[in-house]
Amino acid sequence: MRPAGTPEQGCDRGPAPDLRPDAERALQTRGGSSTGGGLAGPHEVDALLHELEVHQIELEMQNDELRRTSERLEASRARFSDLYDLAPVGYLTLAADGRIQQANLTAAARLGQDRVQLIGQPLTRFILADDQDVYYLHRKELYGTNRPRSCDLRLLGPEGVPFWVHLDTVLADEAPGRQVCRATLTDITSQKRAEQENRQQNEQLLSLVDELMRKTAALEAANATITRIAATDDLTGLANRRHFYEALEKAVSLTKRHGTPVALVSFDLDGLKRVNDDAGHAAGDQVLATFAALLGDLCRAEDLPGRLGGDEFCVLLPGIDRTGAEAFAERVLAAVRKSAGLHRGGVTVSGGVSAWRPEDAADDLLRRADDALYAAKHDGGDAVGRGE
Numbered sequence: 001m002r003p004a005g006t007p008e009q010g011c012d013r014g015p016a017p018d019l020r021p022d023a024e025r026a027l028q029t030r031g032g033s034s035t036g037g038g039l040a041g042p043h044e045v046d047a048l049l050h051e052l053e054v055h056q057i058e059l060e061m062q063n064d065e066l067r068r069t070s071e072r073l074e075a076s077r078a079r080f081s082d083l084y085d086l087a088p089v090g091y092l093t094l095a096a097d098g099r100i101q102q103a104n105l106t107a108a109a110r111l112g113q114d115r116v117q118l119i120g121q122p123l124t125r126f127i128l129a130d131d132q133d134v135y136y137l138h139r140k141e142l143y144g145t146n147r148p149r150s151c152d153l154r155l156l157g158p159e160g161v162p163f164w165v166h167l168d169t170v171l172a173d174e175a176p177g178r179q180v181c182r183a184t185l186t187d188i189t190s191q192k193r194a195e196q197e198n199r200q201q202n203e204q205l206l207s208l209v210d211e212l213m214r215k216t217a218a219l220e221a222a223n224a225t226i227t228r229i230a231a232t233d234d235l236t237g238l239a240n241r242r243h244f245y246e247a248l249e250k251a252v253s254l255t256k257r258h259g260t261p262v263a264l265v266s267f268d269l270d271g272l273k274r275v276n277d278d279a280g281h282a283a284g285d286q287v288l289a290t291f292a293a294l295l296g297d298l299c300r301a302e303d304l305p306g307r308l309g310g311d312e313f314c315v316l317l318p319g320i321d322r323t324g325a326e327a328f329a330e331r332v333l334a335a336v337r338k339s340a341g342l343h344r345g346g347v348t349v350s351g352g353v354s355a356w357r358p359e360d361a362a363d364d365l366l367r368r369a370d371d372a373l374y375a376a377k378h379d380g381g382d383a384v385g386r387g388e
Contacts, residue, residue: 090185112158236292244306263325
């Protein structure tokens, strides 16, 4: 036994000082010798005995606290293990050479391996061949930048069936001078499948749109053809009577609203009957087509030449007054005289001019032009009748 002294000198108290008051109270409760009345001997022995008893109680209390702390740590470790192993994503720890050091149950199940069997295997063994380059570049960026990286790639699951994962990786210092790679594997197969289905649906939709556009264009072309056929004289390609009359009515309506001039020139081929009788109707048709082409070449873009029937033609001249219409008619007659094709058949042309008056309807314009035309033909043809 050590020599008696003060309590601090008599015993070195290892446990935390804040346990001593609790130990003192516990000793009094047990009926210990802290009062010194229960032992024979010097006062110092009583004090030392008291100190030892308190120290023993402190140790017991510390052991109780350590046991409770150990139980809490074990419960926390169990919760962490459950969270780690049963997480909906796979967790891997990879060495610098890419070999698997740790894996949770989810990762092992997705890869179709027992967790113990995974340890030491390279992750590349489970990466689809087509995606090996993706993983290589991913690791190169990870170790080159020392910053978290992510990518999408395909892994081989049970029975070699591939599935898509989103791979997130980060480097961590496991020990001085030794880094490991922490990786999470999130299954995105359903997402990729949905994206693929969306792409296919978009491609099908685009294909349908293209087909619809082609059919619409074909329909528009067919409608344009039908409209052109309905509005065009088959032989000459000029406006037919119905289309010409509709355009004349619109021109008169615009003239009434805006006061702009409009004129008509009617034409009739002189000598066409003789061509038909002598050379046949095919030759007569050629004369009609030749005159129609000549007439079209002399018109402006806004003018409308038409064949009203037989050898009767008419030209609608928007924005042109009587003087301009008469000059146009004279140019047509001069061109016919110079045309070798028409001259060989002995064909000339007569014309009649009318200009719009404020009280005129479309029929009035057409009637006066025809009257002027017939007057010119009555006088021998190859002339322009001025009308009223």
